[in-house]
Amino acid sequence: MTEQSTIIRQLDDATINKIAAGEVVERPASVVKELVENSIDAGASRIEIVTAGGGKNLIRISDDGIGMTQSDLALAIQRHCTSKLDPDDLMDIRHLGFRGEALPSIGSIAKLSITTRHHSEPHAWEIEVQGGTQSEIRPAALTKGTRIEVEDLFFSTPARLKFLKTDRAENTAISEIIKRIALAHPEIRFTLTGADRSRLDYAACKGNDAHLVRMGQVMGKAFRDNAVEIDAIRDTVRLTGFAGLPTLNRANSLQQFVFVNGRPVKDKTILGAIRGAYVDFLAGNRYPCVVLFIDLDPHEVDVNVHPTKADVRFRDPQHVRGLVVGAIRRALMEAGHRATTTGGDATLAALRPDGMRSTQVATGMPSSSEISGASMTGYASPPVQPARHQDWNWRQSVYAPQVQTSDVVTDLEESAQPYAVSSETSKGAFDADVAIPTIEQQGRMMDVSVPSADARAGEIPLDEAKLSRPLGAARAQIHENYIIAQTEDGLVIVDQHAAHERLVYERLKSAIAEKGIAKQGLLIPHVVEMDEDDVARLDEAKEELQDLGLSLDAFGPGAVAVRETPAILGKPNLDRLVRDIADDLAEWDKATRVEEKIHHVAATMACHGSVRSGRRMRAEEMDALLREMEATPHSGQCNHGRPTYVELKLSDIERLFGRSG
Template structure:
């Protein structure tokens, strides 16, 4: 077969396949051009998910007549010169978008430069250019794209439904709008509900734009990020671990104002939240990375969605360190939306309702004496837990006693382990009134409900604490601290615990015995299909060794991933903490409940357990009064 040169139109259509994948790709390119033109208002109109119509109008600088002729030619751009490829400061730079769109659709451009007497228009249909002509437009540029892929009908078969394509366009516009709060955006059309994001003003425009797009709920439950290292600056907002989602669609990264979906950044984000979120939950973040353009290559992907950093470990380390620091600074803070969920559950009587946190991850603290939600814990009290017979009046003030927060961790666990499980008739535990403790963030303990939840009183409301989830986090943080110091105290079992397992699980545990030794767990093979546990971490006290070992065997099957040894050991510590924490169904003494609250206030990350579920929720007095019609 003879080799021959392809025609210009075919070349353009092939090249368009790399740049224009779907209607959202067109919108991305056109909106980025409008941003580069200095627009202060960008209006987008679509129809049929962008398949039949996309129109982007801006009030930017516009183009001169001569520039308009060149704009539809491949590799013609005003944004870079021969020496600027490694110092790119604009969103667009290749000069491929307009010719690519014109080769597969019907394209009409109207534009007016401030130095021109009137506007000019040019049309391109399937790669065929029409003569330039005068037009009526006061300022800026309007680009109209109709019948996308009419020139390459095979591409139409790969597009999704109108609704899915419209949603993809909305997502693209949201990402660009988040990066440029000083620009107003509107999105309308026959295929959608109109959306309008006015230009944000004031001292914190990014925060205002985030509230416009993600809602006030996110800004109320976000931690501010502001860190820098060696010329790289990271700013933005990261959600509390208890404010998570079931997918990663609410994770927004920007590099020098460019929206990106970079594997390095996603990996760093997972690492930062590793010990506060279950693996199937995802944090909500809006983060901006600013650095010298020479230190990042944005020309590594046709859609410019991936970037390559010159020092990738510096960027990842900054991201992980900044978020972990913010998590520590957040202390015992928990998502405010949890209280709203609780109030809604009470109002709806929680009859057969969905449990918001039931699927967040495994929990091993359920005791036989206490009724538990299927699938895991929820810190949201359902209406059945608030029945009138649950509470009884405080009969007497018990003498104050020292709490376990002042004692060594091992003593704490030993004391908790010795508590007697109450009968099913014991519904609440009275606690003495100590007015001065209501000044503290988590208040003073007043009662224990269903031997699972601690009720405490603050100055302006009530706090409900999940005792297992809270103690799990406290134990985990102590284990991590001891692991970092390589000083995990152990307790020798008088009689080794023999755990029967499938042979492959037992072999897997025996192979990892040296690693497990680092977290205070000493075990060895005990014949085929069995493991003998001889030592456990002292902080865990009398724990469920059988359940812990079986869970560890399942988790070790996933250790072939690229995680570091420290990350793996942290996962082991989290599993051990869950099995070794005070269980639901155990009655706690008044001083122990108060001590648990004080320990939570002093411990970083105590607002959520190791799986990302909240350890406590607060109901404000004003909200409670509304429930009873007092306000």
């Protein structure tokens, strides 16, 4: 090493700004974010964004904020100059921007032009910065606010251009940034136009439902109509927003928006809490749609973790996580058996002849492309009031039983009794007796009338009293898998396996919380041969499985002996059940919470203990299933987030046949 190479040198300002720009400006969307946040801090009520070349050729931001004076403009392009932070306020940050790095960083890697006018000035002022070199401030023409133009982004650091994506991808990233910011500020009008003819135009929203209206603008009618409201407080932390019903899910997390004190963030603690709140309702590869606003004392959260300010650090992350999990679960529980309306609309769109599909616009129904593009599943259901709640007992919400089944069945021992199915109706029966409560038991609790023997053997008579029920009266079973029910204004199609799987799961969860799962002993232990590693996993989880009513022991190096099973499952296929549970255990690591493991196993048991596709059902069995669905929270979707039924309105069906306008 030479003597010259060991000399420490002070970097010049241009180099420093380029280094800072590497952290602040990752892509064109980063520039848009920084400049739009400056406009919001300036009190703008209208913000216009224009881009070209995916933001690489041009980004223009115009607002009607307070603007800057000539002296402020001179300081704005200097590093670490800001109007938003006092030396004593580093832990009390209430603005979106505060570092004073954005404008000088952008000016060091692009051609920057700023035109601004403060109300106290006789005219506007303009300055240009190119590669870190600034021009003189000169008079300009502008009525009000500030206009900033950024051209030839990364022209002074051409190596960065190689890491940018296509214009289309960069435009998409810019749109996502605007959507996130617009959700947090419904009082501001946002417009985005581009050379690729992309356009967003979100009108300003006023009134108490401003956030709901803005969500409809940004996320679409499907989310607005199929989300439950959240309003919860725990100590000094308040959580508001909307959580989509489980059947309204996506293949990615792009429809998850989280804001902390009005700032859009991507915090792992909160995103993990969202996943935890929906763990009972969605498969591992599906993501819920949520918009959450967390408001707390600025001293309780550090937003100065990274220059992009997208990451935050909470003083008490578990405090916040518990609030998010409990609030979402409570809201979903209060939604009852409700689920999304998109499934019925999608079904009608698929059934409609090609020549009639243009009526989608006239009827206000979403197009099939909208539905498929959103990757959402769901069905129609009776309207439910949004869940508003404050100062509720969050511990009780998280850990208490999720459903009270005492209104549906007398107890789990009785509910374990299988249906008495006649030989004429048992064709296609699966390999285990179905553990659905007997009709007499269900009828005592829910006033279910049992049809006569003649009715069972022939056509199902219509019980008009049941038409007013949310899920109507059972009329038929098709393909030994789907129940057709008639309501006052349409019909309902129920997936019998998915519906009963959810009902069994909710009963299991309730029994787990009450430590009261009824067991049934086997006269002769059932031996299941399996891999030695699977045997070891099952033996290690023996206590958790015992809590679920499944008692087993290692039976040599390559087998387990099952001695007791949950009574609610009836007579399941034990070989398949035990092997599936072993597969579940293999997917978890030691960090997985015991409660989460138990619920996963319970979901597996529910799948094995529910009525199967291909099982013929009698009229009273179908009606009993409908009544229990109405009485059970979360029955609108199975344990994997798939809908359990679809509702079609009579008026929509008539339109399919041209019977109404």
